[in-house]
Every structure is written in C-alpha cells, then in structure tokens.
Amino acid sequence: MAKFKKKTNTSVTISVASLPDIVFMLLFFFMVTTVMREQDLLVEQRLPQASQLQKLQKKTLISFLYIGEPRNPGLYGTEPRIQANDVLINPSDIVLWVNQEKDALSEAERDMITISLKVDREVKMGPISDVQFELREADARRILYASLQQSPQ
Amino acid sequence: MASRMKKEAPEIPAGSMADIAFLLLIFFLVTTTIASDKGILNILPPKQDPNVPPPDIQVNERNIFNILINANDQLLVEGEFRDNTEGLTEDIKAFILNFGAPTEDAQALYNGLPATLKALAERSPESSDHPMTGGAVVSIKTNRGTSYETYLEVFDLVKKAYFEIYGERVGLTADEYRALVGENPGEAELIDRGKADIPMAISIAEPDKIGGE
Numbered sequence: 001m002a003k004f005k006k007k008t009n010t011s012v013t014i015s016v017a018s019l020p021d022i023v024f025m026l027l028f029f030f031m032v033t034t035v036m037r038e039q040d041l042l043v044e045q046r047l048p049q050a051s052q053l054q055k056l057q058k059k060t061l062i063s064f065l066y067i068g069e070p071r072n073p074g075l076y077g078t079e080p081r082i083q084a085n086d087v088l089i090n091p092s093d094i095v096l097w098v099n100q101e102k103d104a105l106s107e108a109e110r111d112m113i114t115i116s117l118k119v120d121r122e123v124k125m126g127p128i129s130d131v132q133f134e135l136r137e138a139d140a141r142r143i144l145y146a147s148l149q150q151s152p153q
Numbered sequence: 154m155a156s157r158m159k160k161e162a163p164e165i166p167a168g169s170m171a172d173i174a175f176l177l178l179i180f181f182l183v184t185t186t187i188a189s190d191k192g193i194l195n196i197l198p199p200k201q202d203p204n205v206p207p208p209d210i211q212v213n214e215r216n217i218f219n220i221l222i223n224a225n226d227q228l229l230v231e232g233e234f235r236d237n238t239e240g241l242t243e244d245i246k247a248f249i250l251n252f253g254a255p256t257e258d259a260q261a262l263y264n265g266l267p268a269t270l271k272a273l274a275e276r277s278p279e280s281s282d283h284p285m286t287g288g289a290v291v292s293i294k295t296n297r298g299t300s301y302e303t304y305l306e307v308f309d310l311v312k313k314a315y316f317e318i319y320g321e322r323v324g325l326t327a328d329e330y331r332a333l334v335g336e337n338p339g340e341a342e343l344i345d346r347g348k349a350d351i352p353m354a355i356s357i358a359e360p361d362k363i364g365g366e
Contacts, residue, residue, distance in 0.1 A: 016171075019171050020167070020170045020171045020174055023171055023174040023175055023178055024174050026178055027174055027177050027178040027181065030178065030181035030182055030185055031181055033185060034181050034184055034185045048301065048302045048305050048306075050192075050193055050305055050306070050309040051309055051313060052193060052309050052312040052313050052316055052327075052331060053191040053192060053193060053331070054191065054192070054193065054194050054331055055190070055191050055332075055334060056190065056194075057334050057335070057336070059190060062190055114194075116190060116192060117192075119301050120301075121300070121301060121302040122300070122301075122302075123300075123301045124297060124298050124299065124300060124301065125295045125296065125297055125298070125299040125300070125301060125304055125360050126297035126298065126360065128301055128304075129295075129297065129359065129360050132197055132357075135197060136197050136198065136199065136200040137200050139199075139200065141196055141197040141198070141199065142194070142195075142196055142197075143194075143195050143196075143197060144190075144192035144193065144194055144195070145192050145193040145195060145305055145308070146190070146191070146192040147191070147192055147193060147305060149191070
C-alpha cells in the first residue's frame with residue numbers, strides 16, 4: 001500500500017510548450033498546398049468518374065476549359081457553355097484562346113500544351129466534339145478529360 | 154542602468170499563440186482544395202488541310218473493333234447490341250492480341266510476350282491481324298446526343314485494356330503501370346518496354362448528327 005501512496009504523490013503534467021510548434025508545422029503545410037481559386041466558376045462542374053486516370057508530369061503545361069450548363073440560367077441560358085479563364089466563350093473563340101495560352105509558355109514547350117477539359121457529366125457529346133474540332137484547328141492536340149477517381153467496386 | 158532595464162523587460166504572453174495558429178490552420182484547412190489535375194489523356198488527330206483530301210487508308214474491317222454509342226447511351230459493339238459495358242475490356246484485349254495474320258515482326262513480338270498474354274491469342278481469321286502499327290484499331294463513334302459520361306466510361310475501358318496489356322508485359326498491374334510518370338530513366342525504360350510495338354490505336358470518329366441534342 002505504501003508503494004501506491006508514493007506514486008499518487010508525484011504529479012505528472014504533459015508539457016504543452018511544443019503544441020504551437022506542431023500546429024505551426026501543420027499550418028505551413030496547408031499554406032503551401034493551398035491553391036486559392038482564382039476564378040469563379042460560371043458553369044456547373046460535376047466531374048464524371050473514371051478509373052484509368054493519369055497524372056501529368058508538368059503542371060505548367062495545363063490550361064483548363066470548363067464546360068457545363070451555366071449556373072445563372074437567367075443570364076446565359078440553359079445550353080452548355082464553355083468557360084475559359086473567367087469568361088464564357090463561343091467555340092469559335094477557342095483558337096484565339098489557345099494561342100494566348102501558348103504565348104504564355106516558353107517556345108520549346110508550346111507544342112506540349114495540354115488542355116484539361118473539365119466537363120460536367122450532364123453534357124452531351126455535341127458541344128464536346130465542337131470543342132475538340134476547334135482544338136485540332138488550334139493545334140493543341142493533347143487533351144485531358146478531367147475526372148475523379150472511381151472507387152474500386 | 155543595465156540592471157534596471159532587465160527588471161522592466163516586458164514579457165509577451167505566448168499562451169494564446171497556439172490559438173492564433175489554430176485559427177489560421179482551420180482557415181487554410183477549409184480553403185484548401187487539393188488540385189485535381191488528373192484525367193484521361195487523349196491525343197487528337199492533326200487538323201485536316203481543306204486543300205488536301207484525307208488520306209485514303211484502307212484498313213480491313215476485321216482490324217477495326219467498332220464501338221458505336223447512340224443518343225440513348227446504348228452500345229453496339231462489333232455489330233452486337235449491348236445495354237452495359239460489362240466485359241468490354243476483356244473483349245478488347247482479346248481483339249488486340251488476336252494475332253490472326255501476323256507479319257514477321259509481329260510474330261517476333263508474339264514470341265516475346267508473357268505466357269498469360271499469349272493465351273489470349275485466339276488466332277481467329279475474323280479478328281485483328283496483329284497489334285502493331287497498321288493492325289488492330291479500336292474505333293469509338295458517338296452521336297451528338299450521347300452523354301459525355303457514357304463516352305468517357307467506354308473510353309476509360311478501352312484505355313484499361315491497353316494499360317493491362319502494357320502492365321502485364323513488364324510484370325506490373327495496370328494501376329502500377331499507369332502510376333509511372335517517367336521521372337527517372339528506370340521508370341522511363343519500363344514505360345517504353347510496356348508499350349513497345351503495341352501503339353494505343355484508339356480512333357474517335359466524328360459524331361453523327363441524327364437525333365442529336
């Protein structure tokens with residue numbers, strides 16, 4: 001019994017002095033990985049699921065095109081529209097847009113430009129084939145169908 | 154003088170530091186979206202010059218694996234109606250590796266394949282000649298009214314068939330092979346060895362307009 005009494009006398013406190021350090025470490029991790037959304041999405045974005053996804057080596061080569069039904073049907077109608085940067089464009093403007101995106105890259109990388117098509121799952125193939133036709137015209141032939149990882153069945 | 158300064162040195166309480174850090178941490182936690190730049194890669198064909206007629210390439214019907222998707226998302230695979238995509242990957246793998254009429258090079262390729270892939274070669278005269286350039290082609294044709302989701306599902310399965318073949322050639326699963334990005338020479342060599350002589354021949358036909366949108 002005496003032994004037990006001795007033990008209870010010693011008070012154990014966990015030092016919390018390093019807690020701020022741990023939290024700061026986490027904080028810096030999230031600060032570094034955060035990408036602030038620099039543009040408002042004007043179209044619906046529910047990406048489809050697929051299993052054979054690939055990651056690209058160079059992220060700087062990717063430019064995004066968003067396709068989907070406008071979020072504001074009163075202003076833009078209900079037909080699927082294309083969003084590039086932060087404006088809605090027509091398929092005929094794609095060639096110009098691709099050339100602008102290519103200008104931002106260094107000369108050696110221009111042919112490697114990859115267009116990531118972020119397409120809402122409700123969209124039909126008609127508008128997508130129009131976009132692909134324009135991308136062929138603009139000679140930006142590497143495209144990436146952005147999609148989410150399918151959970152294994 | 155110095156001793157008086159020491160006495161009056163004010164102490165900043167550091168107790169609330171953790172709270173501040175937590176507040177910032179939670180803010181960044183909420184705003185973080187891990188950028189999802191993953192997707193299915195596709196290379197479009199080069200644009201057509203209106204002055205030059207499209208090259209008239211004669212490909213035997215047996216060398217084309219036809220997948221048609223109509224506006225109701227129903228499939229017609231090699232002339233056969235299907236309601237879902239079940240078993241499509243296996244059919245495509247069997248088609249690619251049929252080796253119906255291999256050339257000399259293709260025969261050498263066949264001899265180099267692992268036994269599991271050799272077993273898929275049925276050597277049927279009605280299916281593809283060989284998987285090399287000018288051999289097996291998988292063609293996907295959609296309608297303007299086909300949903301993007303179905304198109305992507307089929308395209309995904311065709312890619313899966315190829316990746317499973319590539320992976321099996323180098324002793325990896327399809328997922329492991331796909332994860333290779335070629336960052337170091339060893340990985341790049343694996344990628345090249347997997348796809349050597351079996352090009353990913355997927356043809357996306359221009360969609361037809363009947364019953365569209």
